[in-house]
Amino acid sequence: MACAGTAADPIDDAFFARGAVAVARDLVGATLRFGRLAARIVETEAYAGDPASHFVTRPRTAAMMGTTFGRLYIYRIYGLHRCLNVTADRNGPGAVLLRALEPIEGVAEMARRRGVTDPRQIASGPAKLFVALGIGDDLLGARALDEFTFERPARPPRVASGPRIGISRAKSLRWRFWERGNPHVSR
DNA sequence: TGGCCGATATGCT
DNA sequence: GCATATCGGCCAA
Structure with missing residues (x-):
């Protein structure tokens, strides 16, 4: 079913086994934890076999x-840049690009890595958030849940959708998802 | 082996 | 709004 889930539902392997579009939409508003860092996922994009x-x-x-x-x-x-995705879809090709985060815990650490002071400049883009998290290429292929934890938002966020950014093909697909009104979205 | 292009970020006009 | 750094992946030749 197309249910987005409740705050009580865990984000586990079954969550990522679904189609990339559903995973991308449902990750918006979730809290991403990595070590002592925490951030709200405010923008994602889905990629499949398109x-x-x-x-x-x-x-x-x-x-x-x-x-x-x-x-x-x-x-x-x-x-120069690196971007972070989580693969999706048990039954076909799928991945979700994490495009923007709202820093919540460890903000100073993330700002320092990015060399910025404006909180909106810390992780408002896929390559920016990669730097802010301080991760490396060595995580390629790792289980997402071995490195990060994901928590459902306490309240359902207002999720908007539109065309993916920076692509030249399949522009009609509205597979970019973001939290409406959140200032940490990349655009 | 060469050439083209890209799921970007930044700085300048 | 526009130029550009910078280099791996891919495919045509």
Whole structure:
């Protein structure tokens, strides 16, 4: 069913076994914990077997999109940047790109890593949040739940959707999800 | 082996 | 709003 779940439902492997679009939508508002850091996921994007997906455009490096769920898929882009995804969909290719976080705990640590002071500049973009979390390429392929914990929001967030950002193909799909009005969203 | 392009961020006009 | 750094992945040749 298409139920978004309640605050009591855990975010476990079964959560990520669902389709990428449902996983992306339902991660908005969740709290991501990594060590002493905590942040609210405020923006995500879903990728599946569509023409903009790395499963299609980078079939070798993104093969794990088709064979795993609940695993960390990390990719490099424009030479410099790295972005963090969690694979999804037990029955087909899927991954969810984490695009923006609202820092909650360990804010000073994240700000220092990013070299910024404005809280809105800490993690308001996929490559920004990767730096803010202080993670590395070594997490590629790891179980997401071995590295992070995810907690449902106490109250259902207001989730908006629109076209994914930075892609040249499949622009009509509205597979970007964000918390409406949250200032930490990338745009 | 060469050339093109990219799920970005930043700085400047 | 626009240019550009910077380099791995991919495929055509």
